[in-house]
């Protein structure tokens with residue numbers, strides 16, 4: 001885009017309307033909010049605007065061009081802004097960590113963009129074992145701070161994911177701004193229905209969350225990392241995985257993702273393992289670890305170190321990504337068939353796309369543990 005001489009605000013408004021770039025409604029919303037909080041509104045063609053676009057994880061979100069980004073620093077600013085946006089009858093989107101893989105998940109073309117990256121407070125109460133955190137915080141930086149105090153929260157396996165994404169069973173309460181500008185603190189006693197919808201239901205449809213209060217847990221280190229196995233040994237991997245899933249019923253510290261993908265023209269599987277204690281080579285992973293491997297990073301480390309590794313190894317930030325999920329009752333034969341089908345179907349296109357087939361296992365015990373705490377929906 002060619003550089004142009006600086007314009008007054010009125011000139012800009014006239015130009016946007018004249019070229020039909022943005023609707024009157026969105027220009028009115030951006031202007032009204034900019035009149036209240038000039039330093040918080042970022043307009044097109046500035047370096048701050050491009051920076052805000054590039055802070056999305058997925059390319060399809062980065063390519064969206066809102067009329068403005070609004071980057072509030074307090075819940076009160078969010079409240080005043082939503083009143084103006086509603087008054088202008090303007091379409092808007094909300095971005096927390098910006099990691100949604102869905103096109104338009106947290107971005108909008110030609111609309112008003114709430115960008116909550118500056119709501120990034122982190123307040124730890126060691127006495128209550130709770131954490132108040134802003135929706136602009138990413139797990140990677142948060143985990144490091146918690147670890148330094150011997151604490152942790154249930155959160156992202158990937159350091160780049162934003163805190164709002166994990167709106168489920170470990171959340172005690174939310175500070176939220178409703179469409180009429182009201183500021184509420186929501187928990188299961190004060191607003192049981194709203195509390196329920198906010199636990200994994202997508203806060204997007206119910207208000208703008210300005211702070212989340214999470215439960216904290218004691219923490220003293222982890223074991224984990226990954227090893228990578230060649231296709232020649234996949235039979236052994238499936239056998240070991242089947243044994244792992246049955247051992248997992250009695251084990252609440254272990255976690256595993258298997259990630260199948262093409263590497264230098266051959267299929268491999270990266271087994272990302274995590275164990276929530278500083279214990280080398282936990283018994284539950286013995287079968288999976290005894291298979292010959294071509295790469296191995298398993299070690300004692302911190303949660304933040306493992307989350308960073310996951311972010312770096314699976315890095316496709318800024319590319320065009322799409323995710324599809326299938327949830328099913330565990331059946332190793334069905335799982336293997338799904339894998340075979342996926343491998344056959346994707347082979348013909350491997351010169352054009354990078355494919356991955358990820359396997360996660362959730363046990364009833366995991367679900368029940370969350371239910372026992374009384375903060376979740378199950």
Ligand SMILES: Cc1cc2nc3c(=O)[nH]c(=O)nc-3n(C[C@H](O)[C@H](O)[C@H](O)COP(=O)(O)OP(=O)(O)OC[C@H]3O[C@@H](n4cnc5c(N)ncnc54)[C@H](O)[C@@H]3O)c2cc1C
Pocket residue numbers: 093094095096097098099100101105106116135155156157158160161162163164165166202203204205207208209210314
């Ligand atoms: C490669 C990859 C790895 C992932 N790894 C993990 C993982 O390890 N653990 C995990 O839990 N999840 C993981 N996820 C899923 C992730 O949690 C979701 O994509 C999540 O929605 C991202 O949250 P965010 O705040 O970063 O994203 P955003 O894109 O900012 O927001 C996601 C959704 O929440 C809404 N929203 C965000 N903030 C607010 C707010 N303050 N108020 C109201 N609505 C809001 C947005 O409008 C949007 O609909 C992963 C996703 C990908 C693509």
